[in-house]
Amino acid sequence: MILLNPVVISVLVLCILCLLKLDVLLTLLVAAVVGGLAAGMSMSxxxxxxxxxxxxxxxxxxxxxxLGIFAAAMEHTGVAAIFAKKIGSMVKGNKTVLVWVLAGVACLSQNLIPVHIAFIPILIPPMLMLMNKLHLDRRAVACALQFGLKAPYITIPAGFGMIYHTIVANNITKNGLAVSNMEIWKVTWLIGTAMLIGLCVAVFWAYSKPREYNMDEDAVRKYEMEQNRETKLNRDHIVTLVGAVSTLGIQLYFGSLPLGALFGLAIMILFGAIKWKDIEKLVMTGMHIMAYIAFIMLVAEGFGNVLSKSGAIDQLVQFAVNVSGGSKLIASTAMVLTGLVIVTGLGTSFGTVPVLSVLYVPICMGMGYSVPATILLIAASAAIGDAGSPVSDTALGPTAGLSVDGQHDHIWDTCVPGFIYFNIPIALTAIIGSVMI
Incomplete structure (x- = not known):
């Protein structure tokens, strides 16, 4: 029975405990143990x-x-407040425009300036007071950020998108179906379009009503003082911006994000934007911002290793093949739902592509799927659970920025909206599209 599959059991435990608001880190550990024991492994x-x-x-x-330390440094120099103020003046009190601007910034973080979620703890916290004053439902912002963190790399072959498309193409080719990198976007734009439709529904309908948040009086006064104060770029701001550009340049040249962040910090310290006496404080602040997410990613990788070693993923995919009975519609549905279960547990699209390709490519070839249909199924099945997964950085990143005042819940305000408005459109697009193309 499929419900007794260790992967299904462990992911169900993961989702249920998260919905019951058990800490994500503890939930991962419990789910990993349950999955291992269900697969017949010993505790050790x-x-x-x-x-x-x-x-x-x-x-x-x-x-x-x-990057968390770098974000703390940028906030310390005041650059983050300047950016937040510029965006605030740009939207002119229109909360819908603000949501779309943030979605655009998130898109840039994947392709043009590939820093992924690092911009969120820099930019979002200074803007929470503006969101509160506009009575903006933060769930709409969470959806906008998740869209920007995910749709561009699925759709556009640049930055993180080039990495994802290369992984998809290489793994499909390795398993017997020759595909080039530039064939991927010609299919995956369907997934991006589905996500855009989901975002429009979330912004213009589901979360368009005003939502009240508690506003601390001291925070309000501080925010109003910042808005009324004239802000100009000074030497420290310029050094900080140079550090940010250097971080990107070093990352792209050496292919190492840690080296880029370290180099950017070094520039800020050497040229005096960060004083020596403030370094320890900024390190601790940066750790507070991002270390929790970093450790969740480590444990999530370990959780994925447990599921991989269990052999249960192969059983799950084989079940998906068996229930199809030769029907492409049923087979596509089974493969997409299998991908949803796996990615929700693992929290990674990039790491799931190799797992699914080795199993899905032979299935698609045997059942007569076209090359575009095969690409669509694998790209969608590997990406589908990312937005709604409690352990994905696509969800953890937005929560890290929106929850700094304790008024945004990771599961109910980030994961559940992401699951509804992105995973459902992706699933429908992959299932129907793979049968028709």
Whole structure:
């Protein structure tokens, strides 16, 4: 019975405990243990696979911590407040415009300036008071940020998009169906369009009504003083911006985000934007911003290793093949839903592509799917659970920025909206599209 599959059991435990508001980190540990035991592993083997698997995300975790410190440094120099004020004046009190501007900034973080979620703890916290004054439902902002963090890399072959498209093309080719990188976007634009429709529904309908948030009087006074104060770029601001540009340049040249962040911090320290006596405070602040997310990513990688070692993923995909009975519609539905379960548990689109390709490509070839249909199924199945997964950085990033005052819930205000307005449109697009093209 499919419900007894260890992957299904562990992901159900993960989702249920998260919905019951158990801490995500503890939820991951419990789900990993349950999944391992359900697969017949011993407790010691389960913990061994969990711990050994954590090393796979060590570079990502280090990147997030260093970027958190960099974000704290940018806030310390006042650059973040200037950006927030500029955006506030640009939207002219229109909350819908603000949501779309933030979605645009998030899109740029994937392709033009590939810093991923690092901009969120820099830009979003200074804007929370503006959102409160506009009575803007933060769930709309969470959807906008998730859209910007996800749709561009699925759709556009640049920045993180080039990485994702290369992974998809290489893995499909490796498993017997020759595909080039530039064939991917010609299909995945369908997924991006589905996400855009979902975002429009979320912004213009689901979360368009005013929502009240508590506003601390001291915070309101501080915000109004900042708005009334004339702000000009000074030497520290310019050094900070140079550090940011250098971070991007070093990252692109050496292919190392941690090295880029470290180099940017070094410039800010050497040229005096950050005083020596403030370094320890900024490090602790940066750790507070991003270390929790970094450690969740480490444990999520270990959780994925447990599921991989269990052999249950192969069983899940084989079940999807068996229930299709030769029907492409049923097969597509089963493959997309299988991807949803796996990615919701693992929290990574990039890391799921190799897992699914080795199984899905032979299935698609055997059932007579076209090349575009195969690309659509694999790209969508690997990306579908990312927005709604409690352990995905696509969800953790927006929550990190929107919850600094304790008024935004990770599960109900970020994950559930992302699941409804992105995963459902992606699923429908992949299922119907793979049958028709």
């Amino acid at each position: 083997d389960t913990m061994g696979y969990l711990i050994s698997g954590m090393g796979g995300s060590s570079e990502t975790a280090l990147s997030y911590i260093l």
